[in-house]
Amino acid sequence: MTIAGIIEPLVLGFSTGTWCVMYCAPVLLPFLTAREGLNQKRNIQLIGLFLGGRLFAYVLLGLCLGAAGLLVMEFFDPVLARRISYVAYIFCGIVLLLSGFRRHICNSGKKCFSVVKAASGDPMTALFSGICVGFHICPPFWTAAVRSAAIGNPLAGSIYFLLFYAGTLPFFLPLLGIPFFNNRFPGFRKIAHMTQVLIGAYFLIFAGLIPFIFRR
Amino acid sequence: MAVKIFFSLCMSAVVYFFIVAGKSSPAEWIYAGFLMVLFVQMIRTGDFSKYRRIFQFTFAFLFAISFIGILYDERGSMAIAEDSIQNSEIPFCHITIPLTMLPYFITKTVIFPARIIGHFASVISMLLIWFIVTITIGRGWCSWVCFYGGWEDGVSRLSKKTRFRLLSYNKDIRAFQFAFLFFIILVSFAFLSSVYCEWFCPFKIVTEFSQITDIPGLIATVMFIGLFLGLVIVMPFLTRKRFQCVSFCPFGAFQSFADRLSSFRISIDTDKCSGCMKCASSCPFCAIDKDTITGKKGRPEITCAKCGECIAVCPEKAISYQFSFVRKGCSGPEAESKTGEIIQMFLEPGTLFLFSAFTFSVIISSKFGPDALMRIFSIFTGGL
Numbered sequence: 001m002t003i004a005g006i007i008e009p010l011v012l013g014f015s016t017g018t019w020c021v022m023y024c025a026p027v028l029l030p031f032l033t034a035r036e037g038l039n040q041k042r043n044i045q046l047i048g049l050f051l052g053g054r055l056f057a058y059v060l061l062g063l064c065l066g067a068a069g070l071l072v073m074e075f076f077d078p079v080l081a082r083r084i085s086y087v088a089y090i091f092c093g094i095v096l097l098l099s100g101f102r103r104h105i106c107n108s109g110k111k112c113f114s115v116v117k118a119a120s121g122d123p124m125t126a127l128f129s130g131i132c133v134g135f136h137i138c139p140p141f142w143t144a145a146v147r148s149a150a151i152g153n154p155l156a157g158s159i160y161f162l163l164f165y166a167g168t169l170p171f172f173l174p175l176l177g178i179p180f181f182n183n184r185f186p187g188f189r190k191i192a193h194m195t196q197v198l199i200g201a202y203f204l205i206f207a208g209l210i211p212f213i214f215r216r
Numbered sequence: 217m218a219v220k221i222f223f224s225l226c227m228s229a230v231v232y233f234f235i236v237a238g239k240s241s242p243a244e245w246i247y248a249g250f251l252m253v254l255f256v257q258m259i260r261t262g263d264f265s266k267y268r269r270i271f272q273f274t275f276a277f278l279f280a281i282s283f284i285g286i287l288y289d290e291r292g293s294m295a296i297a298e299d300s301i302q303n304s305e306i307p308f309c310h311i312t313i314p315l316t317m318l319p320y321f322i323t324k325t326v327i328f329p330a331r332i333i334g335h336f337a338s339v340i341s342m343l344l345i346w347f348i349v350t351i352t353i354g355r356g357w358c359s360w361v362c363f364y365g366g367w368e369d370g371v372s373r374l375s376k377k378t379r380f381r382l383l384s385y386n387k388d389i390r391a392f393q394f395a396f397l398f399f400i401i402l403v404s405f406a407f408l409s410s411v412y413c414e415w416f417c418p419f420k421i422v423t424e425f426s427q428i429t430d431i432p433g434l435i436a437t438v439m440f441i442g443l444f445l446g447l448v449i450v451m452p453f454l455t456r457k458r459f460q461c462v463s464f465c466p467f468g469a470f471q472s473f474a475d476r477l478s479s480f481r482i483s484i485d486t487d488k489c490s491g492c493m494k495c496a497s498s499c500p501f502c503a504i505d506k507d508t509i510t511g512k513k514g515r516p517e518i519t520c521a522k523c524g525e526c527i528a529v530c531p532e533k534a535i536s537y538q539f540s541f542v543r544k545g546c547s548g549p550e551a552e553s554k555t556g557e558i559i560q561m562f563l564e565p566g567t568l569f570l571f572s573a574f575t576f577s578v579i580i581s582s583k584f585g586p587d588a589l590m591r592i593f594s595i596f597t598g599g600l
Binding site: 018021022023025026029030190191192193194195198199202206207210211213214215 | 394395415435
């Protein structure tokens, strides 16, 4: 791999990181702010799991696109990309809603499915929502996808995505301030929790199901 | 008396300058007369709230007639044409101010398809109006200037008694409004589009709406009608509160934060207060709780829109308008001379607030009020 081959995806990620913030902020900000007793260690763990989920999605896509090579251009069109995004929003919405209503579902003394209980825990919510956000096809992602497909090698394709991903990471540094914010404004937790549920419902219905069913 | 006459004369000059000057139709004179009657009654009786409600409901009604009329003149329909969106010719609505800020600061994109400059409803015009109103009356915008809030003000008074009491839910309602604000800001930022206008605006039915060309458009229209009926008609009727303004309006929540810049606030004299809770029951913005009174906070909660309802019902006269820069518990010094007494009378915060707030009411309604009256007259005289 050449120096240019390393720098290009890093710079692509760094220069388009605001897009990642745009898609990740609605998921991460309310989710982290709504956590009870969030200290710095827990905050870093949850951000790490979210980013890990996103990394998993990127590497998986990089492997697939790299393996398919330029053949991918035959079927990986904007319509398919949009449909992948809709599905990602549907799952992300479900994950956020399950996490948002976890207390009502599982702690109210009613019967709670163990799968729901496990899947709606904080670590799983962070991980799954990270995977869902990773599958959201945004313009810089699209560019990275085309470039990795042009490489025509699964390993090189996934490394391209890995470096693209690394370039976007600095934009997540401000999230380290959330525990300080939570300590200063404890009353905000309830508002953040409601925001998380509203965003979950929006992702599921308006950004996921409605366009998936009624639009191309 | 001299103070009342002085401010009435000043207001008549404002009304003349913004409504009548340079125009000659009877609609302008009628509307100017109507505004002057309201102002004089407010300042004469000291009962701001009753006449403010009359103004706001009339303004909301006239605004809808005028706005819809203008749309029919320009487009022949209330439906937003694709051309208008492409050419950024949609009038910029103040409710979208909070959702357009974050995308603009980060991506330099104005997500609302309005003109930036060169029109009374352009982005810059509305931002300028918003800023001036905010540093003066703050969230008083919602109860004195907003051309939507009057619908709820009117409907909430149709019922003689409160059928559903919200007092114990005040905190949750306020929390939901702020949650809705952050939700709208974040998703508008994520999708770089005005999500509130696309799905959640309850006032499409009295302004403009997207053409129904597909199933999502139909779903959005059903939502707009449902939200208008539920939040603007049914809930205000049952609760006698401005339910949409206090639970769902992102601009209202945003304005609660921006209110820190304003020059006026409502002050509760905790020594005079007897804890009767009449203010809490009458507050249309759910801004007074039991805790506000028992905790002797000395001021309403953050969502107070300075409508004056609490001042009107307080039997102890413990609630009043105050300058924001006056610290809690402080009162002005006693005047030591006759001149000082007169100056204090002229600088009384309540009167200055009323004058400022009503001036903005006059300016904002100066185009729509007479225009709507002209359209109503023309219906009776055989044209549209």
